[in-house]
Amino acid sequence: MSVLEPFIAGLPKAELHVHHVGSASPRIVAELAARHPDSPVPTDPEALADFFTFRDFAHFIEVYLSVVDLIRDAEDVRLLTYEVARDMARQNIRYAELTVTPYSSTRRGIPDQAFVEAIEDARKSAEAELGVVLRWCFDIPGEAGLTSAEETARIACDLKPEGLVSFGLGGPEIGVPRPQFKPYFDRAIAAGLHSVPHAGETTGPQTIWDALVDLRAERIGHGTSATQDPKLLAHLAERRIPLEVCPTSNLATRAVADLDSHPIKEMVAAGVLVTINSDDPPMFGTDLNTEYAVAARLLDLDATGVAALAKNAVEASFMDTAGKAALTKEIDAYTALWRG
Numbered sequence: 001m002s003v004l005e006p007f008i009a010g011l012p013k014a015e016l017h018v019h020h021v022g023s024a025s026p027r028i029v030a031e032l033a034a035r036h037p038d039s040p041v042p043t044d045p046e047a048l049a050d051f052f053t054f055r056d057f058a059h060f061i062e063v064y065l066s067v068v069d070l071i072r073d074a075e076d077v078r079l080l081t082y083e084v085a086r087d088m089a090r091q092n093i094r095y096a097e098l099t100v101t102p103y104s105s106t107r108r109g110i111p112d113q114a115f116v117e118a119i120e121d122a123r124k125s126a127e128a129e130l131g132v133v134l135r136w137c138f139d140i141p142g143e144a145g146l147t148s149a150e151e152t153a154r155i156a157c158d159l160k161p162e163g164l165v166s167f168g169l170g171g172p173e174i175g176v177p178r179p180q181f182k183p184y185f186d187r188a189i190a191a192g193l194h195s196v197p198h199a200g201e202t203t204g205p206q207t208i209w210d211a212l213v214d215l216r217a218e219r220i221g222h223g224t225s226a227t228q229d230p231k232l233l234a235h236l237a238e239r240r241i242p243l244e245v246c247p248t249s250n251l252a253t254r255a256v257a258d259l260d261s262h263p264i265k266e267m268v269a270a271g272v273l274v275t276i277n278s279d280d281p282p283m284f285g286t287d288l289n290t291e292y293a294v295a296a297r298l299l300d301l302d303a304t305g306v307a308a309l310a311k312n313a314v315e316a317s318f319m320d321t322a323g324k325a326a327l328t329k330e331i332d333a334y335t336a337l338w339r340g
């Protein structure tokens with residue numbers, strides 16, 4: 001255990017790359033499963049822990065889909081969202097841009113308006129009761145093709161909930177070229193949303209260039225392969241385009257062979273604005289605090305270095321200037337107190 005762990009646990013943090021359904025912890029899944037007794041998902045903690053012990057990536061997909069199957073009505077959506085914020089509050093996460101995939105719910109028959117009202121209701125309660133500020137990134141599930149892109153852009157632009165700040169693209173990269181999504185990103189950007197696609201997690205640097213050029217990405221989800229292209233790294237550094245790095249997720253999906261060969265060191269050395277994130281935390285057996293501990297080890301950081309990473313996330317976020325200044329000040333005050 002790192003001596004930095006208590007520091008990290010208390011550090012006020014922002015998270016920029018974390019998925020809605022992918023944040024369903026065993027506790028939340030048990031609550032959802034209890035609402036739907038016909039589901040094959042176990043409700044007692046021991047059986048659930050076993051269910052959440054991943055054997056391989058195919059098993060991860062299987063578990064993910066059984067959790068998706070538990071989100072059947074607007075109350076499930078509200079409960080999931082609020083409970084995810086509760087898990088965030090426990091880690092001192094003050095602000096999160098949560099990646100939400102409305103298409104997964106609307107295609108299952110939850111009306112778009114009801115879906116949006118459910119997440120907005122949870123957002124307001126989470127802020128008032130838990131002190132966690134939530135914002136949304138509506139993302140296209142790439143594997144579901146252009147129909148899902150059309151539906152996601154429509155919901156984002158027509159309903160545009162108050163908490164919505166950005167537009168994303170997830171799912172597999174292999175066989176799902178980024179440029180085909182350009183018209184949908186153009187619409188979202190015209191509607192005032194920021195562009196934050198996943199790119200370069202399981203494919204090479206060209207996918208990141210495509211995300212930058214065609215989708216006008218302002219931040220890159222993962223961007224793991226950026227270090228294979230020195231010109232791209234220099235471009236990201238020069239333009240201050242942040243990378244949303246998720247170390248344990250990259251290991252779980254085999255984007256990196258082991259944590260020690262994660263390219264985060266090269267990213268930082270090149271001057272790229274690196275942020276630390278957890279992606280699908282319970283599904284990858286991690287949380288944001290663990291990811292900060294991993295990053296601290298890989299980058300050989302002390303408390304000040306870890307605090308600098310936390311401040312990177314604030315800078316890279318879509319918070320307003322006053323919000324950024326307040327959270328940065330809080331991080332500095334906490335760090336100063338810690339250092340005595």
Ligand SMILES: [Zn+2]
Pocket residue numbers: 017019170198221279
């Ligand atoms: Zn992701």
